[in-house]
Amino acid sequence: MPATHFRIHHRDPHSHARLALLETPHGPVQTPAFIPVGTQASVKSLAPDEVLALGGEIVLCNTYHLYLRPGADLIATFGGLHGFMAWDRPIITDSGGFQVFSLGFGIEHGVGKIAAMFPGESQPKPSPGGRLTRIDEEGVTFISHIDGSRHVLTPEKSVAVQQQLGADVILAFDECTSPLSSYEYTREAMHRTHRWALRSLQAARGSTSPRQGLFGIVQGGEYRDLREESARFIGGLPFEGLAIGGSLGKSKCDMHRVLDWTVPLLPDERPRHLLGIGDPDDFFECIPRGIDLFDCVAPTRLARHGGLYTPDGRLNIRNAAYRLDTRPIQDGCDCFTCQRFTRGYLRHLFVAEELLAYRLATLHNLRFIVRLVEQIRAALRQGTFAAFRYAFLHRYVAARKGA
Amino acid sequence: MPATHFRIHHRDPHSHARLALLETPHGPVQTPAFIPVGTQASVKSLAPDEVLALGGEIVLCNTYHLYLRPGADLIATFGGLHGFMAWDRPIITDSGGFQVFSLGFGIEHGVGKIAAMFPGESQPKPSPGGRLTRIDEEGVTFISHIDGSRHVLTPEKSVAVQQQLGADVILAFDECTSPLSSYEYTREAMHRTHRWALRSLQAARGSTSPRQGLFGIVQGGEYRDLREESARFIGGLPFEGLAIGGSLGKSKCDMHRVLDWTVPLLPDERPRHLLGIGDPDDFFECIPRGIDLFDCVAPTRLARHGGLYTPDGRLNIRNAAYRLDTRPIQDGCDCFTCQRFTRGYLRHLFVAEELLAYRLATLHNLRFIVRLVEQIRAALRQGTFAAFRYAFLHRYVAARKGA
Numbered sequence: 136m137p138a139t140h141f142r143i144h145h146r147d148p149h150s151h152a153r154l155a156l157l158e159t160p161h162g163p164v165q166t167p168a169f170i171p172v173g174t175q176a177s178v179k180s181l182a183p184d185e186v187l188a189l190g191g192e193i194v195l196c197n198t199y200h201l202y203l204r205p206g207a208d209l210i211a212t213f214g215g216l217h218g219f220m221a222w223d224r225p226i227i228t229d230s231g232g233f234q235v236f237s238l239g240f241g242i243e244h245g246v247g248k249i250a251a252m253f254p255g256e257s258q259p260k261p262s263p264g265g266r267l268t269r270i271d272e273e274g275v276t277f278i279s280h281i282d283g284s285r286h287v288l289t290p291e292k293s294v295a296v297q298q299q300l301g302a303d304v305i306l307a308f309d310e311c312t313s314p315l316s317s318y319e320y321t322r323e324a325m326h327r328t329h330r331w332a333l334r335s336l337q338a339a340r341g342s343t344s345p346r347q348g349l350f351g352i353v354q355g356g357e358y359r360d361l362r363e364e365s366a367r368f369i370g371g372l373p374f375e376g377l378a379i380g381g382s383l384g385k386s387k388c389d390m391h392r393v394l395d396w397t398v399p400l401l402p403d404e405r406p407r408h409l410l411g412i413g414d415p416d417d418f419f420e421c422i423p424r425g426i427d428l429f430d431c432v433a434p435t436r437l438a439r440h441g442g443l444y445t446p447d448g449r450l451n452i453r454n455a456a457y458r459l460d461t462r463p464i465q466d467g468c469d470c471f472t473c474q475r476f477t478r479g480y481l482r483h484l485f486v487a488e489e490l491l492a493y494r495l496a497t498l499h500n501l502r503f504i505v506r507l508v509e510q511i512r513a514a515l516r517q518g519t520f521a522a523f524r525y526a527f528l529h530r531y532v533a534a535r536k537g538a
Numbered sequence: 539m540p541a542t543h544f545r546i547h548h549r550d551p552h553s554h555a556r557l558a559l560l561e562t563p564h565g566p567v568q569t570p571a572f573i574p575v576g577t578q579a580s581v582k583s584l585a586p587d588e589v590l591a592l593g594g595e596i597v598l599c600n601t602y603h604l605y606l607r608p609g610a611d612l613i614a615t616f617g618g619l620h621g622f623m624a625w626d627r628p629i630i631t632d633s634g635g636f637q638v639f640s641l642g643f644g645i646e647h648g649v650g651k652i653a654a655m656f657p658g659e660s661q662p663k664p665s666p667g668g669r670l671t672r673i674d675e676e677g678v679t680f681i682s683h684i685d686g687s688r689h690v691l692t693p694e695k696s697v698a699v700q701q702q703l704g705a706d707v708i709l710a711f712d713e714c715t716s717p718l719s720s721y722e723y724t725r726e727a728m729h730r731t732h733r734w735a736l737r738s739l740q741a742a743r744g745s746t747s748p749r750q751g752l753f754g755i756v757q758g759g760e761y762r763d764l765r766e767e768s769a770r771f772i773g774g775l776p777f778e779g780l781a782i783g784g785s786l787g788k789s790k791c792d793m794h795r796v797l798d799w800t801v802p803l804l805p806d807e808r809p810r811h812l813l814g815i816g817d818p819d820d821f822f823e824c825i826p827r828g829i830d831l832f833d834c835v836a837p838t839r840l841a842r843h844g845g846l847y848t849p850d851g852r853l854n855i856r857n858a859a860y861r862l863d864t865r866p867i868q869d870g871c872d873c874f875t876c877q878r879f880t881r882g883y884l885r886h887l888f889v890a891e892e893l894l895a896y897r898l899a900t901l902h903n904l905r906f907i908v909r910l911v912e913q914i915r916a917a918l919r920q921g922t923f924a925a926f927r928y929a930f931l932h933r934y935v936a937a938r939k940g941a
Contacts, residue, residue: 176886180893182878205861205886212862213882221878439893458608459615475585475624479616483579483608490583493893 139304139348139375141166141406141427147515151398151425154515157376157406159225159303160346161217164192166406167422169413169508170227170430171501175200176210176220178501179435180494183222189470189498190505193225193303195430198296199234203279203286207299215301215345227304227430230293230335230352233380233410235268235275236311270310272327290334294342294349301345306378307335309352314382321356321382328354329368336372348375350408357384359396366400376406379426383412391420398425413504415444415531418511419524434504438496441485444503446527447534452496457482470502471495542707542751542778544569544809544830550918554801554828557918560779560809562628562706563749564620567595569809570825572816572911573630573833574904578603579613579623581904582838583897586625592873592901593908596628596706598833601699602637606682606689610702618704618748630707630833633696633738633755636783636813638671638678639714673713675730693737697752704748709781710738712755717785724759724785731757732771739775751778753811760787762799769803779809782829786815794823801828816907818847818934821914822927837907841899844888847906849930850937855899860885873905874898 138160145154157164171178171186174197178186186194196216201207213219216226269276274289288296293308309328312321332351339349351374355361370377379397383390390412401407406427413431421429434444441453445465450457452464463473464481472481472495484492507527514523541563548557560567574581574589577600581589589597599619604610616622619629672679677692691699696711711734713727735754742752754777758764773780782800786793793815804810809830816834824832837847844856848868853860855867866876867884875884875898887895910930917926 175890175892176883177890177892177894180897182874182894182898200890204890205882209862209882209886213864213880219880219883219886221883459612461616471585477616477622479608479612480579480622480624483612483622487578487580487603487607489578489580490893490896491580491585494583494897495585 137348137375138346139406141376141404143404145516147423147520148518149521150423152423152515152520153425153427154512155406155427157225157427159193159348161223161225161303162192164225165512166427167418167508167512168192168428169418169504170195170428171505172197172430172432172435173220173222174432175204176216178497179439180490180497181501183220185471185498186222186501187224189502190509191224191501193227194222195227195229196220196300196302197231197234198228198293198300199231199238199288201228201300202231202288202296203281207296211299211301215299217301225304226302227350227408228297228300228302228306229410230297230306230308231288232275232293232306232309232352233311235277235288236313238277238280270324270327272330274308274331275310290331291338294335294338298339298342298345298347302347304348304350304376305339307332307349307351307374309354309380311381312354312356314357314385316356316382318356318358318361321354321358322361325354325356325361325365328352329365332369332372332374336374350374350376350378350406352378352380352410353397353401354381355397356382357389357393359392362393362396363400366397370401374405376408376428377401378408378410378428380410387417387420391424394421394424394426401425415504415507416528418508419528422511422515423520429508434500435497438500439493441492441496442500443496444500446530448531452478452481453485454482464499465503468499468503469506470499472499540751540778541749542809544779544807546807548919550826550923551921552924553826555826555918555923556828556830557915558809558830560628560830562596562751564626564628564706565595567628568915569830570821570911570915571595571831572821572907573598573831574908575600575833575835575838576623576625577835578607579619581900582842583900584904586623588874588901589625589904590627592905593912594627594904596630597625598630598632599623599703599705600634600637601631601696601703602634602641602691604631604703605634605691605699606684610699614702614704618702620704628707629705630753630811631700631703631705631709632813633700633709633711634691635678635696635709635712635755636714638680638691639716641680641683673727673730675733677711677734678713693734694741697738697741701742701745701748701750705750707751707753707779708742710735710752710754710777712757712783714784715757715759717760717788719759719785721759721761721764724757724761725764728757728759728764728768731755732768735772735775735777739777753777753779753781753809755781755783755813756800756804757784758800759785760792760796762795765796765799766803769800773804777808779811779831780804781811781813783813790820790823794827797824797827797829804828818907818910819931821911822931825914825918826923832911837903838900841903842896844895844899845903846899847903849933851934855881855884856888857885867902868906871902871906872909873902875902 290308297305351369355365408428460478693711700708754772758768811831863881
């Protein structure tokens with residue numbers, strides 16, 4: 136019996152967008168949904184009450200980080216992640232594959248899921264010790280970024296760790312290739328990911344407790360034939376949902392092409408999760424292409440650096456222009472921060488390095504994104520998506536270009 | 539017309555303790571009270587709602603820090619501190635005198651208000667550039683710890699800055715001597731503080747807006763004749779309250795002797811504030827000696843380093859002993875943190891350097907202290923103070939000695 140159910144209740148007649156309810160052992164998630172990221176069992180700076188209050192219905196935690204610290208055994212003794220972090224709503228854990236990539240190969244080459252993902256922003260530095268990871272058929276051997284200890288993750292180990300963590304949705308272990316990988320290497324890695332997908336399914340099949348829905352991950356980089364082959368293969372397996380992972384090319388246009396190749400080949404009646412993506416404009420491009428779930432550290436990470444979303448683009452609250460600004464971050468915003476505090480006070484908190492700054496900024500950015508996805512759902516329901524999209528992007532992107 | 543009123547409604551027949559209501563332009567404060575410190579217009583890591591929810595009725599902000607950054611002019615344009623930090627309850631600002639001392643002379647010599655105040659804990663390091671401050675009859679010239687710029691604070695300037703900040707209670711500008719100061723220097727500084735007290739009163743007298751109660755500060759170090767002289771002099775001036783500042787000696791016993799010399803000479807009907815003191819055991823010693831108001835950074839600072847109060851003494855949550863501990867910090871505690879989270883989860887947040895750690899620890903420590911003072915008020919009202927004191931200290935101090 137599946138652990139999750141995905142009930143589509145509305146289809147957009149003009150696109151692949153759909154409205155649905157993803158039911159999990161810890162409650163429902165309205166989709167399309169943005170999933171706040173709580174890497175180390177904490178959505179950085181927020182208490183669970185606050186995530187819920189801003190409209191978050193599900194959080195994503197990172198298996199790689201939690202496996203290394205504090206350890207899955209330890210979390211299991213606290214009743215799994217739900218008990219450990221005091222969040223009794225749905226949780227999804229990733230498989231560890233992406234972090235092995237991003238903290239190994241990715242760090243070495245200074246690239247993200249899209250080669251030019253964070254233009255102008257600081258990238259993790261290459262590790263001086265060369266490759267942190269070694270990949271073979273069995274799995275991945277890697278060195279902890281915390282203490283240098285050596286670890287092996289395999290599909291079976293990843294599933295076992297995720298069972299200890301106890302999330303409602305878990306992901307199959309995959310090899311996440313870089314935008315710099317060749318066609319040949321990307322194909323080889325994809326086929327390995329397919330064999331690992333079968334092993335992940337086999338490993339999960341043995342267990343009945345906790346009840347968890349296993350999602351597969353489509354790979355294939357930025358290569359059309361590989362993405363199509365992977366979508367057909369992974370989509371043909373009995374996963375409860377499908378995630379799209381790996382390199383999405385060198386630009387957002389590349390990413391959209393990957394979705395155009397991939398999504399139509401996935402089974403229609405199962406949820407689709409675009410891993411690691413979630414800028415404001417992405418929802419307008421990817422939801423019509425049939426994506427149901429998004430997760431991304433950008434809203435929370437940007438917030439901690441003072442980058443705040445507004446309908447007129449992103450502002451950096453540390454800028455001296457906001458010294459005397461008595462307005463909220465965004466006029467009319469219903470977030471905790473905008474209901475109480477001015478830009479001038481927030482700027483002071485950032486400049487003075489007060490801890491409250493990071494939380495207030497995070498609360499605004501997450502509420503901005505969650506509300507945006509709520510608004511997109513409403514617009515799809517009411518048949519006004521095209522107008523809402525035009526109005527939002529016209530203002531958001533125009534202001535950004537003018538800035 | 540005074541800005542504040544102090545109404546004593548109960549006197550302990552066995553000590554100098556009293557229960558009172560300090561009424562201010564922004565509402566009442568039940569005394570004895572502990573005042574959380576929001577140095578830079580933020581009680582570190584907390585939103586104003588949280589300070590209120592844990593029972594905080596008044597906060598103290600530091601004039602020295604706010605004068606340097608973001609500046610009193612700027613805060614005035616936001617409607618003063620109340621508007622700036624979105625706290626519409628009572629606020630007290632200090633005069634800047636203590637910070638000039640602690641960031642100048644204090645840093646140079648690595649001492650606090652009590653010479654052995656933080657045994658075994660890290661002390662601020664002496665500045666390499668020698669004395670940061672120069673004191674003369676006019677006031678204090680000092681170098682900003684932020685950008686090295688040169689500033690002068692005088693009694694008139696301190697009052698003017700505090701008027702811009704707009705707190706309900708402000709303090710007269712004083713020179714805060716160190717426990718290492720000689721008798722001669724302490725006397726000279728005390729007489730200067732007395733002359734500055736007259737100038738502070740004169741400066742405040744001219745203004746009617748905002749309505750602020752000016753408190754004077756008793757100095758005199760650890761010398762009985764000086765403390766008595768200062769208590770008589772400052773107590774004889776038309777201040778709305780009296781604060782006890784400066785060096786309190788080399789031990790807590792010295793501090794208690796200073797109170798025994800000073801408090802009986804102060805006018806009975808006005809509030810008495812012991813500046814910068816607030817360990818759990820201090821309330822049991824100082825309230826019976828007639829102290830009404832306490833402020834201290836210890837609960838918030840310790841929290842950020844993982845030091846958490848319990849009835850059995852302080853624990854350091856970073857200790858590996860708490861890895862698998864599924865209990866709250868304190869059984870039965872009504873704080874936000876203990877109602878939701880385990881010691882094991884808190885330890886993980888500290889070890890992983892998650893921002894949430896500092897807030898959850900701060901919420902517990904402040905609630906612990908505020909509740910302790912609430913319990914002391916209740917015990918005084920019910921005539922059970924002696925029993926409560928014995929029970930608390932027996933457990934708290936005994937456990938600490940055993941640790």
